[in-house]
Amino acid sequence: MAPRERDEAEERERCITGIDGLDNILNGGIPRGNTVLITGSVGTGKTSLCLEFLVHGAIAGENSLYVSVTENSDKLLTNIIPYDFFDRKLIKEGRLVFIDLPVIYDKLGLEKLEFEFEEVNILITAIGNIVDELKIKRLVIDSITSVCYRLKTQENIRDFILKLGAMLSSRGCTSLLVSEISPAEERYSHYGVEEAIADGVVVTGNLERRGDLLRTLQVVKMRGTMHSRAKYVLDLTAVGVLLVPLLKGGSVASAGG
Amino acid sequence: MAVTTEVSEKLRALPEAAAVALRMKAEHYFDVIRAMLDVFATKKSLDSIYVTSTIPSTSIINALDVLEIPLDHIWFVDCISQIMMSAGQKHGHAIYVESPTMLENIMLKVEYLIRRTADRKNLVIIDSINSLAIHNNTKILSEFLHILVNNLRAKEAYTIIFSMEEYETEEIRNMLNLVSDETLQVEGEA
Numbered sequence: 001m002a003p004r005e006r007d008e009a010e011e012r013e014r015c016i017t018g019i020d021g022l023d024n025i026l027n028g029g030i031p032r033g034n035t036v037l038i039t040g041s042v043g044t045g046k047t048s049l050c051l052e053f054l055v056h057g058a059i060a061g062e063n064s065l066y067v068s069v070t071e072n073s074d075k076l077l078t079n080i081i082p083y084d085f086f087d088r089k090l091i092k093e094g095r096l097v098f099i100d101l102p103v104i105y106d107k108l109g110l111e112k113l114e115f116e117f118e119e120v121n122i123l124i125t126a127i128g129n130i131v132d133e134l135k136i137k138r139l140v141i142d143s144i145t146s147v148c149y150r151l152k153t154q155e156n157i158r159d160f161i162l163k164l165g166a167m168l169s170s171r172g173c174t175s176l177l178v179s180e181i182s183p184a185e186e187r188y189s190h191y192g193v194e195e196a197i198a199d200g201v202v203v204t205g206n207l208e209r210r211g212d213l214l215r216t217l218q219v220v221k222m223r224g225t226m227h228s229r230a231k232y233v234l235d236l237t238a239v240g241v242l243l244v245p246l247l248k249g250g251s252v253a254s255a256g257g
Numbered sequence: 258m259a260v261t262t263e264v265s266e267k268l269r270a271l272p273e274a275a276a277v278a279l280r281m282k283a284e285h286y287f288d289v290i291r292a293m294l295d296v297f298a299t300k301k302s303l304d305s306i307y308v309t310s311t312i313p314s315t316s317i318i319n320a321l322d323v324l325e326i327p328l329d330h331i332w333f334v335d336c337i338s339q340i341m342m343s344a345g346q347k348h349g350h351a352i353y354v355e356s357p358t359m360l361e362n363i364m365l366k367v368e369y370l371i372r373r374t375a376d377r378k379n380l381v382i383i384d385s386i387n388s389l390a391i392h393n394n395t396k397i398l399s400e401f402l403h404i405l406v407n408n409l410r411a412k413e414a415y416t417i418i419f420s421m422e423e424y425e426t427e428e429i430r431n432m433l434n435l436v437s438d439e440t441l442q443v444e445g446e447a
Contacts, residue, residue, distance in 0.1 A: 212355065214359070214361060233361035233362070235362065235365040235366075237365075237369045239369060242369060242372075244364040244368065245404060247397050248397075248400065249393075249396045249400055
């Protein structure tokens with residue numbers, strides 16, 4: 001088989017995010033089944049990006065699940081109402097589902113503040129059951145940092161993300177895991193292991209240029225596809241996340257981006 | 258009126274989705290605006306996106322009101338009102354960029370308005386290259402225009418970049434030559 005033919009044969013099916021700029025950066029979308037870390041400091045657009053990914057999925061007929069760890073789902077819903085393309089019917093018809101993780105903890109009797117190996121397995125099995133039952137094809141956990149907080153050791157965190165990723169990938173479910181980092185952190189995740197295990201890493205940030213603060217996005221890793229590694233400026237609008245290339249102009253000074 | 262006729266006729270002779278540098282004297286400013294927004298855009302059924310970094314959008318809106326030009330298909334990206342720290346009222350047909358130095362945000366707002374007016378083709382006016390050059394160095398401004406113009410061309414939008422003769426430099430002329438398909442000179446009455 002000629003190399004080009006082989007490339008085409010090996011081309012993985014894409015999960016089109018519906019965010020035009022991001023799909024262009026990713027050469028057509030996220031390879032289906034990938035587990036992608038969406039990482040950045042507060043106010044950089046992580047949650048908006050994830051919500052839009054799910055809403056577009058639900059519109060395209062892919063059942064989508066948002067697992068909220070820290071914020072109440074009802075409060076989150078108020079944030080997606082301004083989207084022109086959002087329709088509450090998606091929720092009523094079960095194509096877009098919101099679940100609060102603390103509710104799952106309660107149902108599973110996971111009351112300990114510190115999870116061991118056994119609890120990690122119980123949690124992953126529970127998420128797997130929900131994915132199967134609701135036929136979920138897109139999943140967001142916001143945030144994985146808050147889940148990892150209970151896992152304490154790097155071994156447990158590695159084990160959790162590896163098992164979670166494998167479980168979701170085997171079901172053809174493309175997932176975004178939100179990771180919170182402080183602007184000063186030089187790595188892409190709070191515990192330092194999430195970025196190595198995830199199939200992809202998308203970094204959102206703030207970039208200060210001559211007193212102006214720009215929201216930025218950069219795909220630093222994505223297995224299974226060629227992609228741009230350049231930095232883009234993003235805007236959160238009623239028509240969704242918009243992206244344009246960051247202008248260089250020979251005068252850029254980075255600060256926390 | 259002669260300037261309005263001259264400019265609207267020159268614009269109508271342009272190919273589809275052209276990018277044009279429009280060189281004019283400051284005295285012809287409002288006649289040129291009338292030619293573009295009232296005559297050219299109306300005849301071509303275009304939605305106009307007016308990027309202003311020269312004067313606040315409210316000043317242009319007031320002028321349009323005097324000229325009896327309806328705002329229905331005109332939208333503003335105002336890059337100057339916020340930097341002036343004026344407590345002026347926000348207008349429903351204007352969206353605001355904090356500063357003319359936030360060139361990426363100008364591109365994003367233009368993109369946003371193009372998506373919102375998706376049922377009609379667009380005319381995008383940059384008013385003006387001279388005022389943008391006050392706030393930005395030539396390198397970044399050239400990069401901005403290059404990306405913006407090519408993006409608009411791909412979307413089949415017309416781009417018109419104002420340049421005031423009185424404030425034109427050699428660098429600005431070179432920049433405009435690089436990014437635009439044509440340069441139109443507003444002669445005015447002989």
